[in-house]
Every structure is written in structure tokens, then in C-alpha cells.
Amino acid sequence: MQRQEESSEDIVIVGAGLAAALRLHMKGVRSVVLESSPALRALGFAFATWPNAFRALDALGIGDQIRKLHLHIQGLRVMSASTGEIAKEVDFRDEFRCVRRDVLM
Ligand SMILES: Cc1cc2nc3c(=O)[nH]c(=O)nc-3n(C[C@H](O)[C@H](O)[C@H](O)COP(=O)(O)OP(=O)(O)OC[C@H]3O[C@@H](n4cnc5c(N)ncnc54)[C@H](O)[C@@H]3O)c2cc1C
Numbered sequence: 737m738q739r740q741e742e743s744s745e746d747i748v749i750v751g752a753g754l755a756a757a758l759r760l761h762m763k764g765v766r767s768v769v770l771e772s773s774p775a776l777r778a779l780g781f782a783f784a785t786w787p788n789a790f791r792a793l794d795a796l797g798i799g800d801q802i803r804k805l806h807l808h809i810q811g812l813r814v815m816s817a818s819t820g821e822i823a824k825e826v827d828f829r830d831e832f833r834c835v836r837r838d839v840l841m
Contacts, residue, residue, distance in 0.1 A: 747767040805839055
């Protein structure tokens with residue numbers, strides 16, 4: 737049986753969790769991330785990003801960098817392709833942006 741090196745961490749994060757690990761590191765808390773995927777991957781094009789996500793990005797110190805690269809979407813209109821009539825309209829009062837997944841990575 738192979739002997740494994742002993743390590744001591746305060747927190748173990750299972751599955752993704754790189755942002756959480758980074759924030760803990762910034763606070764001086766040691767953690768280890770256990771992730772089954774062998775590599776980071778950006779699936780899809782954009783990520784609908786709401787105020788709570790921006791609070792997390794601000795905590796990591798990258799919120800404003802991401803804001804600069806992505807428009808604040810003010811609202812959404814779903815229109816009928818045949819008549820052009822507005823079927824549904826939603827106003828986004830809070831911060832809402834579509835953030836490119838590769839940029840987020
Ligand atoms: C197609 C699609 C589009 C979406 N679009 C949006 C969007 O635009 N905006 C939005 O806010 N949300 C969106 N979501 C939802 C969002 O992706 C999830 O809410 C979010 O990713 C959940 O995060 P999580 O860390 O809980 O889980 P996940 O992101 O699923 O992370 C779980 C991680 O655990 C790892 N893992 C699994 N099993 C193990 C194991 N046994 N050991 C170690 N690691 C393991 C996986 O590899 C994965 O990296 C979308 C979801 C989908 C499917």
C-alpha cells in the first residue's frame with residue numbers, strides 16, 4: 737500500500753469550489769479542493785449573472801473587472817416572431833449581466 741503524505745487543512749471542499757477556496761485563502765484559512773474533473777472547463781457561452789453573483793465576485797476583488805466587460809441588461813422583451821407584439825416584458829431593477837464563461841474562468 738502506498739504511503740500518502742499527511743496534510744492538515746482547516747476545510748475540505750468537495751466538488752468545484754475554487755472561488756470559495758480563493759476567498760478562504762484571502763482570509764488566511766487553509767483549504768483543499770477535491771474535484772473529480774481533470775481540468776477547468778468553460779461549457780456554454782454566457783452565464784446569467786445576478787446581484788448575489790456580483791457580491792461574490794466583489795468579495796474576490798474581480799467584480800469591477802467583470803462589470804467593465806459586460807453590459808448591465810436593463811430589461812427583457814419576448815416578442816412574437818409572427819406579429820412583432822410583445823408577449824412578455826421584464827424589467828431588471830437589480831444588476832443583471834450575461835457574463836462570458838471564458839472571461840469568468
Ligand atoms: C445548461 C445550464 C445553464 C445554466 N445557466 C445558468 C446561468 O446562466 N446563471 C446561473 O446563475 N446559473 C445557471 N445554471 C445553474 C448553475 O450552473 C448551477 O446552479 C451551479 O453551477 C451550481 O453550482 P455547484 O457548485 O453547486 O455545482 P456544480 O457547478 O455542478 O459543481 C459541482 C462540481 O462537483 C464535481 N463533482 C461531482 N461529483 C464529485 C465527486 N464525487 N468528487 C469530486 N468532485 C465531484 C463536478 O465535477 C463539478 O465540478 C445553469 C445550469 C445548467 C445545467
